[in-house]
Amino acid sequence: MNSPGKYITFCLILAKYYTARGTIDMQMLENLEKFTRLKRDVAQINVDPLQRGGILTPEARAALVEWGDGYSICDFCAGMLDHIRNPPVEEFVHSILPEFLDIDEVRVTHGAREGKFAAMHSLCQKGDFVVMDGNAHYTSVLAAERAGLNVEYVPSSKEPDYAISSEGYALAIERAYEKKGNVTLALLTYPDGNYGNLADARAIADVCHDYGVPLLLNGAYSVGRMPVKARELGADIIVGSGHKSMAACGPVGVLGASEEYARIIFKPSATKKNKEVELLGCTVRGAPLITLMASFPTVVERVGRWPEELENARWFSSEMEKMDLVQVGDRPHNHDLMFFLTERLYDISQTAKGGRYFLYREMKDRGVCGIKPGLTRQFKLSTYGLGRPELEVVLNALSEIIESHEKDEKGDKNEKGANGS
Template structure:
């Protein structure tokens, strides 16, 4: 096995000039500055040359200023740390703020990693159920009911999580209402902004979050895995508490997290990321236009109407009907799109699929629409 390793060298990602509509990918495409940064800082532990004890205190490159001054302003928090990603930030907050055996209340559309983080921290999860199709809405008042439900079972509610927006439908639950409920009930609210921080102008204060989580690779044009966690001084004293055995190191971070190039890509992209959040309304408008056109072709947008995010979930009985008799069966859609250099809809899906229009020029989106139109018109229905 160890004699035949050349296959692991020179692997290519995909054809150039392709259009990628995968929601996982759109917000993580590097800026030209970040592409320069990643090559410059690619080697191993490259940011640690001038470390004096912690990642966030490195002056050269200016990680200290970025993490201690700039990101807190951006996230409207007192303190920020860099994490390995959104899920790792959520785990750190849950593990630090909750006692084992307590319960976390989370929206029914939460990313699966919210459940994993809770389980790994020894916590139970009380869901705020999402409604039926086509909207799959989470009612913010549901947080009050879920907290009461859990307490009615004798459980201690240690935290609430709101996924803003969720990663399935791109739904945006009113965070202020959730926040007011949580404040009234004395439950800290953590907002998972993996699909908002770096896309939308959001911050902990305006959302009413006690802890805000972001994802570098999902929405901050950074090379993954990387994320951010921001919080108040009060909660920071617990989440970022120092170790008792190694007193100058932060326990929950295991000392340091992003000891490599990823943090430099986040920094290099950051000026552009700040600018792009100011153009969010245009992205929403574009997504609505795209969804409208898709609707005319028989693909029905699910989730919020009007839609408020580039992440879109479609259902399509037409494509499903075609797949029943098409060559390659349910893989026909993936193949047909691939032929046209369009990627990002998971192989095998036809009846329902997700995509994102984020930062794609309208001309590219028109090519995507033409592709769907062609595919539908050229294939006989079952």
């Protein structure tokens, strides 16, 4: 497709095949070249919480090239993805991951949401109730909706803490009972994806267990970032996200369950004995799984460095507050994902060139992206994996932007004042 001659031949061949809609297809084909050389347009420092934990290690990047082809990991499959020995998927899935998550059984999934759906779809009956925290990710709600379940929320304590309590779970279960509901699952987002709050999972698990309800821990923002041991936290089921927090190429995730629930979630097919129904036989049949494996030693290492990450996050939060950018959620904060109320930036946006997009543009000019374009009054970001020097770049960018605009504003006012007097 690189030489014009080849391109013309290719167009001619196609014209032959699409005679009926010839002109349309020729147009379609002329548009395709742009898909071949797409470049990612991001700044050097990306503080989007979605992106911070998914940056590949050099080993994972090399693995992508080595294992990129379609079904590459299936060359030596004897029928079950999780039992492939070459590459060593079996050891990774059946020894390493259960140890890492501290749970009986683990499988690889397409991501946290697919793991949640698999658990809900297999453990609950249509019409049942699932109880979940009011801070839950939208995919938990969608997974429940797809499985035909009713959702009873545990409301958060609202601004500024947005805290989720174990008592809230008891009350939500009771409310579902009042509706004659059958509560077959509880879910806790750990931490939630808005405020980065880490609720007391152990206390919540205890409450759920008192009602005989298993607890699913959504660890999309924790597994691979910080130590998470399902057994210690009382979680019966746990999901993690490779692309969100395990330095893997998406889509890939993990789904763990204690023996009691694993038996149901990973039930083999009635007719295809070595295929698990909820996984449709196998899930990640390609390179993303190898990136999960290739990054894993680094992931284990960084989980060990969590106190350092936490210290950076808290320091960043305190520096933000010096600029009157106020962190909400847990205080002191226990996670790298933080939500800030930034009224000062909103005020600037009222007169700034580009309106509410000024912040995105001006941050990007300073090498920082990841705050959603258009947001100025409040936003979330993550400090994960960024050292102090990089966090200083972010802080200085914000400080410079604020100062330059407020100086202009002051200047304008003084000018107006001078003119008016």
